[in-house]
Amino acid sequence: MTDKKTILKVDDLSVNFQVRGRTLKAIHHVSMDLYEGETLAIVGESGSGKSVLTRTFTGMLESNGYIPNGTIDYDGQHLEKLKKDKDWEGIRGKEIATIFQEPMTSLDPIKTIGSQIAEVIIKHQGKSKKEAKAEAISLMERTGIPNAADRYSDYPFEYSGGMRQRIVIAIALACHPKILICDEPTTALDVTIQAQILDLIKELAQEFHFTTIFITHDLGVVAAIADRIAVMYSGRIIEYGTCDEIFYDPRHPYTWSLLSSLPQLATKGGELFSIPGTPPSLYHDIVGDAFAPRDPYAMKVDFKADPPMFKVTDTHYAKTWLLDPRAPKTEKPALIQNLHERMVEQHEAVKTADIVGGERK
Known part of the structure; x- marks a missing residue:
């Protein structure tokens, strides 16, 4: 009980x-x-x-x-x-959000890391592009991405497997x-x-x-x-x-x-x-x-x-x-x-x- x-x-x-x-x-x-x-x-x-x-x-x-x-x-x-x-x-x-086993199947290889998080924030929270970028960087920092502001414009292939998984977690959290x-x-x-x-x-x-x-x-x-x-x-x-x-x-x-x-x-x-x-x-x-x-x-x-x-x-x-x-x-x-x-x-x-x-x- x-x-x-x-x-x-x-x-x-x-x-x-x-x-x-x-x-x-x-x-x-x-x-x-x-x-x-x-x-x-x-x-x-x-x-x-x-x-x-x-x-x-x-x-x-x-x-x-x-x-x-x-x-x-x-x-x-x-x-x-x-x-x-x-x-x-x-x-x-x-x-209800999902994190999958292989992060590369969840990330778009031709879009920057930051933009993929920001898109979710704009869609689900209705924030402006500027607000979404600021929150995306904050989520990157919170999920353990070093130098998040500088790495906002990186692409998925530039991240290790563990780092990509952290980004997938950040995207999921962006939905609240x-x-x-x-x-x-x-x-x-x-x-x-x-x-x-x-x-x-x-x-x-x-x-x-x-x-x-x-x-x-x-x-x-x-x-x-x-x-x-x-x-x-x-x-x-x-x-x-x-x-x-x-x-x-x-x-x-x-x-x-x-x-x-x-x-x-x-x-x-x-x-x-x-x-x-x-x-x-x-x-x-x-x-x-x-x-x-x-x-x-x-x-x-x-x-x-x-x-x-x-x-x-x-x-x-x-x-x-x-x-x-x-x-x-x-x-x-x-x-x-x-x-x-x-x-x-x-x-x-x-x-x-x-x-x-x-x-x-």
């Missing part, structure tokens, strides 16, 4: 695509709430439906995609009913959105720049008071920024809870596998855990638990019946038959037991290595 305001409510949402005469069921009866001011991380392997789900919030499904059932309630407005780009003008960017969707914004960046971008998004969320949805395939990325985590598999949310609940008291075998795959748990000379098998085809109806064929803990019932979402706590739910009172008691894998202590030890080891490395320079 929470006393926070629900800013976005998804209820029983499904998304299908028509592909060469066949129906691909990308999202399957998903329900979720987004609370004002929080950072919700949506985590899962590639193809799990993370990006497709959030594209329904901005009307950015491909032309062959459609919503056969379910609702998306944003502050009292039903987004699933909006069909045309004109209908989305008051929502897309202005209310209430919700910022970050679709794997750090995947293409090196670890150091990745950490800087994550810290920046966290700082800006507090400063500009927006709600964040953070999409990633890597649970380790969201450990420091997420308030809650929703784990997706084959177009379904199979577990959700607070960050601590998902990391330290996970209940779904798929979540166990994602945690076991954390690079932080790798030992020197040892192999990193990988999840065996592949996700099921979304062209076919799935009987039972979608994860069952890859699940070493699967029972007979997992291949026959889709499990309900079982309640663990008021904030923690998991879609697995292991939580049925009739199921045998099953412990999570040894690799992720005492996970908190192991991650703290690994973090301290990295800090020590950085200090020693710094002294050697």
Whole structure:
């Protein structure tokens, strides 16, 4: 339970695509709430439906995609009913903005950096060119662009990947959105720049008071920024809870596998855990638990019946038959037991290595 305001409510949402005469069921009866001011991380392997789900919030499904059932309630407005780009003008960017994985796909290569930010300010805030330029420079400074006034007239190719991602963040903030969707914004960046971008998004969320949805395939990325985590598999949310609940008291075998795959748990000379098998085809109806064929803990019932979402706590739910009172008691894998202590030890080891490395320079 929470006393926070629900800013976005998804209820029983499904998304299908028509592909060469066949129906691909990308999202399957998903329900979720987004609370004002929080950072919700949506985590899962590639193809799990993370990006497709959030594209329904901005009307950015491909032309062959459609919503056969379910609702998306944003502050009292039903987004699933909006069909045309004109209908989305008051929502897309202005209310709900998106930062994508590759900033060069979001930036116009033949327009200057500053002009692309200023255009958004003029369109969404109605300011003059002079006012827009001043605010654009301010946003560039706030997102960590050095010598922003001098670099206002630069082109995207003159910026590094990390700098371009900062500009995309500045453009999104120029719209003054209430919700910022970050679709794997750090995947293409090196670890150091990745950490800087994550810290920046966290700082800006507090400063500009927006709600964040953070999409990633890597649970380790969201450990420091997420308030809650929703784990997706084959177009379904199979577990959700607070960050601590998902990391330290996970209940779904798929979540166990994602945690076991954390690079932080790798030992020197040892192999990193990988999840065996592949996700099921979304062209076919799935009987039972979608994860069952890859699940070493699967029972007979997992291949026959889709499990309900079982309640663990008021904030923690998991879609697995292991939580049925009739199921045998099953412990999570040894690799992720005492996970908190192991991650703290690994973090301290990295800090020590950085200090020693710094002294050697």
